[in-house]
Amino acid sequence: MPRKLALKRLTASDLTLFKWHFQNHPAGKQKAFNLDADVLVGKLYPQLGEPSLVPQPRYPLDLYLCGPGLAPVNNLQRKILKQQKNWRLNGELIDNPVEIPELYDVLTPGDFALFEFSGDVMPTTANVVLVSAAVPVDAGIHAELARRFPSGSMWALDDGLVQEVLSAAAPPEGHSLYDWAETSLLEDAALGGAAGAEAINARRGSRGISPEDFMRSRRIxxxxxxxxxxxxxxxxxxxxxxxxxxxxxxxxxxxxxxxxxxxxxxxxxxxxxxxxxxxxxxxxxxxxxxxxxxxxxxxxxxxxxxxxxxxxxxxxxxxxxxxxxxxxxxxxxxxxxxxxxxxxxxxxxxxxxxxxxxxxxxxxxxxxxxxxx
The missing domain is CATH 3.40.1350 (Trna Endonuclease; Chain: A, domain 1)
Known part of the structure; x- marks a missing residue:
């Protein structure tokens, strides 16, 4: 079935979800990414729009942050919650990983976050690729996204657009956004195809496919x-x-x-x-x-x-x-x-x-x- 993909342009208040930005570039007390209800509810998860049994419902989220650049995945536990009419990806401040102590510092307002949500009725997992204009391997992707989305804050995407952006920007091998364009290979591997598994291993090298991603591909x-x-x-x-x-x-x-x-x-x-x-x-x-x-x-x-x-x-x-x-x-x-x-x-x-x-x-x-x- 269709993947639940979205693109968000990051604002100063979004960036305060990261500890360094919260401390050095405060933009209010918010510690969350704002998620556009027209996208999250209107297009990806309509059932979230139904009346909730509790005020300010919260949905635990397994969050995988990739990038910016070629940075490896950072797995965190956060949540999506509704406050009044607003939806947010919320939780503890996100600190830079120990092995890359300045990783998220380069992000600035106007950079992008690409989301792939998993979960049939509500989001349970989010794979997020951070794209920074200041990181050379991201620059082409950033420019292409900025050209295609000159205004606005959040959009639903389809597989075809992701592939078009990759083809136009041609980032180096190893960029995590390539993983998003491997749906056909993942499908083939999940169904037992040797060619799909070999191609993914050749492209991803030691990263391979996590058991969670493999099982999700099989379910899809x-x-x-x-x-x-x-x-x-x-x-x-x-x-x-x-x-x-x-x-x-x-x-x-x-x-x-x-x-x-x-x-x-x-x-x-x-x-x-x-x-x-x-x-x-x-x-x-x-x-x-x-x-x-x-x-x-x-x-x-x-x-x-x-x-x-x-x-x-x-x-x-x-x-x-x-x-x-x-x-x-x-x-x-x-x-x-x-x-x-x-x-x-x-x-x-x-x-x-x-x-x-x-x-x-x-x-x-x-x-x-x-x-x-």
Missing amino acids: AEATGVAGEEFLNAYFEQECQRDNLEEFEWTASINAVSVFDFRVIALGGEVRLVDAKSTTGAFTNPIHLSFGELHKAVYGPEPYDIYRLYRVAADRAEMRIARNIGPALRQTLAVFSTLPLEVKVDGISVHPDLLNFSAEEIILESSPDEGSR
């Missing part, structure tokens, strides 16, 4: 899979209403270990099996097939189709279809039969080009009134 991949099936279920319902299908069954909703997701009966009575393969990224991301899916696709007897859902978001997805993929994978399955009996293959990663997808891109939207084409 699983949630994306469920969302893709929901989109496809709605699509098949519309196809039946338009008399393009006789009927269908959402098999995976009643059998979690089924080797296909849907059984579809086409006009004329032909039965076809359908597997939804979903990603928040591009169409070209690897497709993961279990050995059971591979075996069923090759040996049938029903034709086995892959419906590739990509750029899956909360209210929209794009889709292309590869029909009867068995013949394209028959040779792959034959290779596995030559392995020693003691060796079992659990699954494979396949580039979409192997499966002869149709060129047609089908747009799926969550509102049934909008339909699909």
Whole structure:
């Protein structure tokens, strides 16, 4: 599902969350980042806008501060709270880490903090990348953000914009913002893809992926899979209403270990099996097939189709279809039969080009009134 990303331009009162700024550049008694309610509640966490059972609700937050520059992550425990109509990231003053005693001193009003929040109903984790104009490796990113956001205080972002900023600024390898652009690699690694894991290790070196980040990526991949099936279920319902299908069954909703997701009966009575393969990224991301899916696709007897859902978001997805993929994978399955009996293959990663997808891109939207084409 879509990541919860935001950008904040830091003010003098925001910087007093850091101990050095609070002591040397006081801008009132505030010890918090102000968080724009239109972004935090209006776009990222609408349920925070519901009436609270307690005054001034507080939500514990696992905070990971990266930067400025190439500084390593600083993990802290803070909270998000509501005071009157204002939302703040609050807690104890943040001191410079012992190993970098002047790290946060370089921050000035007008610098940026990029947030990635985790948590379905309320924020439970925030990964924050601090970007300072005074730090050379941040300068290009800062200039690009300032160009794109010349005014205002806080904005919701999408993955595409982060990638565009990185491409334009080209910071050196090792900059923590690159981690934000690795969603496709993280998704591949979380689903068991060797290529994704190798690429991340090559880029991140000794930093690797924390267990928390890996599990979060796995949960996101699983949630994306469920969302893709929901989109496809709605699509098949519309196809039946338009008399393009006789009927269908959402098999995976009643059998979690089924080797296909849907059984579809086409006009004329032909039965076809359908597997939804979903990603928040591009169409070209690897497709993961279990050995059971591979075996069923090759040996049938029903034709086995892959419906590739990509750029899956909360209210929209794009889709292309590869029909009867068995013949394209028959040779792959034959290779596995030559392995020693003691060796079992659990699954494979396949580039979409192997499966002869149709060129047609089908747009799926969550509102049934909008339909699909």
